[in-house]
Amino acid sequence: MVRLPVDIIVTRGTPATRAAMNASATIPIVMAAVADPPGVKVVDSLARPGGKVTGLSSFMTELQGKRLELLKEVIPGIARVAMLNNMENPATPPIWEETRTAARTIAIEAEMLDVRSQEDLGRAFEAAATGHIGARFSWGWTASYKRTDD
Numbered sequence: 001m002v003r004l005p006v007d008i009i010v011t012r013g014t015p016a017t018r019a020a021m022n023a024s025a026t027i028p029i030v031m032a033a034v035a036d037p038p039g040v041k042v043v044d045s046l047a048r049p050g051g052k053v054t055g056l057s058s059f060m061t062e063l064q065g066k067r068l069e070l071l072k073e074v075i076p077g078i079a080r081v082a083m084l085n086n087m088e089n090p091a092t093p094p095i096w097e098e099t100r101t102a103a104r105t106i107a108i109e110a111e112m113l114d115v116r117s118q119e120d121l122g123r124a125f126e127a128a129a130t131g132h133i134g135a136r137f138s139w140g141w142t143a144s145y146k147r148t149d150d
Contacts, residue, residue: 002027011055014091017042021053029053035060035091061095065102071135072106078134080109084124087114 001009002024010030011017017031021042034042035058043049046057072078083099085092096112103110111131113124127133 014040014042014089017053017055018090025052027052029055031055033058036062036094039094040090060091061098064095064098065105068099068102068106068108072108075134078108080111080131080133081135082111082113082124082128082131082133084113084115084128086116087112088116 001020006027008028008030009020009024010032011020011034012032014034017029017034017037018040020027020029029052031037031042031053032055034040034055037043037049037053037055037057038045039061042053043051049055068081071081081103083096085096087093087096100110111127111133113127115121115124
């Protein structure tokens, strides 16, 4: 795209935004669905992005605590949750840290199911099934849960 040349690059997600940033020092970038843009260093701040990148944040990191609180409200007896994500994605580590911190404050145990390839999916779901995980979720917070008596 940089060689075409284009007037603007629109990206979705942290890896695509970083790739566009690395590809051109001059073409403006409009990002969408980037979790914690200042934290992953694609903008200086949300109020004043600076540089050539602007756009929308998905507020994934900032909303983790509230999402877990709502999950506990919906499933009061929940004791364990699992986050299904790829730890190689630069946005995932800060989201995971916020998830662990938020879970501790409401007495929920959080587990990371690190999925980096298709082969990892089976292992992750088996770990969730055998580990008495009350809910599984990814960034989109499509939660699935099962009722347990334990």
